[in-house]
Amino acid sequence: MSIPSFVIGIAGGTGAGKTTVARLVTENVGESVTRIPLDNYYEDLSHLDIEEREEVNYDHPSAFEWELLREHLRELLEGRAVDMPQYDFELHNRKDETVRVEPTDVIVLEGILALYDEAVNDMLDLRLYVETDADVRILRRIQRDVIDRGRDLEGVIDQYLSTVKPMHEQFIEPSKKHADLIIPEGANSVAVELLEEKIQAEANGGETRTWERLDAEGDAKDVNDVKGVAGPGGLTDDEN
């Protein structure tokens, strides 16, 4: 059991490549990394029947149980294990089982709105936004939803036009302003290699440098001993 020293958030539109980036940057780090898919924190909708659950807007922030996510992140950051919910995309609901997650040196939170919530953002040391063109993303999504998530083509298109696209424009894309780094085209090999190096360093004992996040005026923001790497203009190294 360890106290996590480095928490990364990876946001971006559906199909942008978030899961792929999260997998690639952590696959050689072994057991020192915990991946937390934001999808696992969709609200429990057991009180609705399947037809009602099919109609829910899953791209609006209100679809997520933010308080539970914040609580789990806080617990992990304090070195305590949590029981993470699991999600079933075919049933549009949480599964009955949970998975025990132990705190590890590095934690990766990944999902469309990973950079949306202020309290969550404050717990992140490095905020990434994966940016991929909308036409590429919808093509990837059609393929994935039909093959892996038991959807039909017409349903995927209807959902995209009615909720996925408008919510992307209203909530997901604007959350990019919270990112320290923007990764073009998902699994961009240069970005992946740089991040992999950083994560491996953190997982192998990490650095002891302490960074302060700057607010819009360039003053140090009151965050609790945030550790991380420098993004464009966002962080200062108080050792320098």
Ligand SMILES: Nc1ncnc2c1ncn2[C@@H]1O[C@H](COP(=O)(O)OP(=O)(O)O)[C@@H](O)[C@H]1O
């Ligand atoms: N840079 C890339 N080039 C080609 N295909 C990619 C790239 N990044 C991701 N993919 C593919 O796109 C699909 C969606 O990627 P995924 O990582 O699941 O996206 P997200 O988690 O953002 O929804 C997957 O089939 C993945 O293999």
Ligand SMILES: Nc1ccn([C@@H]2O[C@H](COP(=O)(O)O)[C@@H](O)[C@H]2O)c(=O)n1
């Ligand atoms: N029951 C659900 C829950 C979520 N979705 C969609 O998943 C997308 C987020 O996952 P990504 O891997 O694509 O980032 C999101 O856009 C939701 O529309 C769903 O279709 N059904």
